[in-house]
Amino acid sequence: MLIKSLTMIDFRKYELASMDFGAFTNILHGENGAGKTTILEAIHSLAYTRSFKTRLDADLSRHGQVGYQLKGVFTDHQENDHEVRLKVESARKKLVSVNSKNLTSRAQIIGRFPLVSLTPEDSELTFGSPEIRRLFFNKLLSQVDAVYLENLQTYARILKQRNALLHSYANDGTPIDRIQMSTLDDQRAKISAQLHEARSKHIAEFKKLLFAAYAELEDEKSLKMAFISNVRSTAGELEGLYRNAYQDSLAEDMRKGTTTRGPHRDLFTFYLNTKDLRKFGSQGEHKLVLVAIKFAEGRFLETFLGEPPVFLLDDLFAELDVKRSTMIVESLKGGHQIFITATDLADLRHHGLELEGDTLQIIDAGKMQANG
Ligand SMILES: Nc1ncnc2c1ncn2[C@@H]1O[C@H](COP(=O)(O)OP(=O)(O)O)[C@@H](O)[C@H]1O
Ligand SMILES: [Mg+2]
Known part of the structure; x- marks a missing residue:
């Protein structure tokens, strides 16, 4: 292009x-x-x-x-x-x-x-909150996977409705419509499982490109990256796991007035020599990882979009x-x-x-x- x-x-x-x-x-x-x-x-x-x-x-x-x-x-x-x-x-x-x-x-x-942009604001990608990294990966994955983008948009819509119910309950005691809540959570579990699968698959590809890009810039340190979901994916079928997780967390969500579990809380974390980059990295180390992320972003887009x-x-x-x-x-x-x-x-x-x-x-x- x-x-x-x-x-x-x-x-x-x-x-x-x-x-x-x-x-x-x-x-x-x-x-x-x-x-x-x-x-x-x-x-x-x-x-x-x-x-x-x-x-x-x-x-x-x-x-x-x-x-x-x-x-x-x-x-x-x-x-x-x-x-x-x-x-x-x-x-x-x-x-x-x-x-x-x-x-x-x-x-x-x-x-x-x-496009791949590298601007001063991007330093937030390694220094900033988990939200910034979620946005980055959502943007990246959306470009190569139209279903992913559609699922993200649906998920956001469901989350907004669900949080509105929880918020009114926590703030002014408006009773929760249990049927509506369980319908929302069934839909959410289905979409969550799909988002989870897509993230696992795409991140595995992204990681390969990232590690290779980083190794070209720095051969003395090792970079690792993890995609961490707050719903365990070790055993069983994902949609069922999400449905159970959402049932289990409903009481806590009602108390807190917000949705505590789900892909909107997934973590993407970078580690340099096994230490959390965000907490322990120097300015220079952050910048090199950022450049590697941007290289990997470019190669990822090029590979999957041609x-x-x-x-x-x-x-x-x-x-x-x-x-x-x-x-x-x-x-x-x-x-x-x-x-x-x-x-x-x-x-x-x-x-x-x-x-x-x-x-x-x-x-x-x-x-x-x-x-x-
Ligand atoms: N909405 C706006 N209307 C008019 N001028 C603006 C607006 N937003 C930013 N600017 C001006 O544009 C200039 C910044 O342009 P920018 O592209 O950031 O410059 P550079 O990257 O070359 O330093 C500043 O002088 C700023 O005041
Ligand atoms: Mg400028």
């Missing part, structure tokens, strides 16, 4: 800007505040209908404006062009079209324009030594379109990026504005 061109209207600081991209390395150059990250956000918003920084379209609309528009032309590996348009008219109205065909759900676009993803690398070299940066740049250069932000071109050169040649394009983010 590659993106050939982008137009932004009233998107953050850009009133109107259009640009073309090169098929290989694109350097987004400019001082702080020039608008480099915004260009990456625009590309991400087109591919996934939302930014990696915020879910609030109001934040993305240029100050003083209600709404924004984006247009991008993507080309797949078979050289078919796809024009994606995103138009936000108000807080509630977002229209997305691919080749002039309006989409009716996000599911219709997820997985079609694969389409090489575009890499959006914001501030890639922060906290990376020159040796590692050079390795990363070398390994990405073959066959992927990549975007790298830079305030200082000399710094890129220092980190192993050659700035000459016809595979590289430098875009001056600060000069993209049509009206200066």
Whole structure:
């Protein structure tokens, strides 16, 4: 996949800007505040209908404006062009079209324009709460498995209904409709078992790619990863196990006013030399694991979608030594379109990026504005 061109209207600081991209390395150059990250956000918003920084379209609309528009032309590996348009008219109205065909759900676009983004916010992936890792893996798996995405959405709907019942019971004593609760939990058990199976299967594949990617960056430490469900899967048929677990936890859930067990509480944990990375890892160790996760993400998408993803690398070299940066740049250069932000071109050169040649394009983010 590659993106050939982008137009932004009233998107953050850009009133109107259009640009073309090169098929290989694109350097987004400019001082702080020039608008480099915004260009990456625009590309991400087109591919996934939302930014990696915020879910609030109001934040993305240029100050003083209600709404924004984006247009991008993507080309797949078979050289078919796809024009994606995103138009936000108000807080509630977002229209997305691919080749002039309006989409009716996000599911219709997820997985079609694969991107791997590495931004400063991503440090949360290894430093942050379990929720962040669940979101990461949900996004990744949704792109290669449409049933997984559908199940996630159904699960979220059931969970919301169930939590509403529990919440009213715990807060103002509204009696629980037992029949409704048991219907919800039967449905939930069925979906949970499917999510569980899909996670186990996909994570096993992901782990192989992750460990290989990490070993390329660091050969002295060993990285491990676990997918930990709060419902044991050692014996018996999964749906039955979930049904029992949900019956067993109902009393506790009623007391707490929320749903304590299920895939929405699954854990994805990284270990470096058998120690929990989140608790014991140094800054540098976190960054290397993060880069390995992103490499693995790219290879996972490429393997299961048959389409090489575009890499959006914001501030890639922060906290990376020159040796590692050079390795990363070398390994990405073959066959992927990549975007790298830079305030200082000399710094890129220092980190192993050659700035000459016809595979590289430098875009001056600060000069993209049509009206200066
Ligand atoms: N909704 C918005 N409307 C107008 N300007 C914005 C909006 N959101 C962010 N900005 C401005 O855009 C600039 C940040 O752009 P950004 O892409 O993060 O720059 P860079 O990555 O080059 O440092 C800042 O000057 C910020 O004030
Ligand atoms: Mg930035």
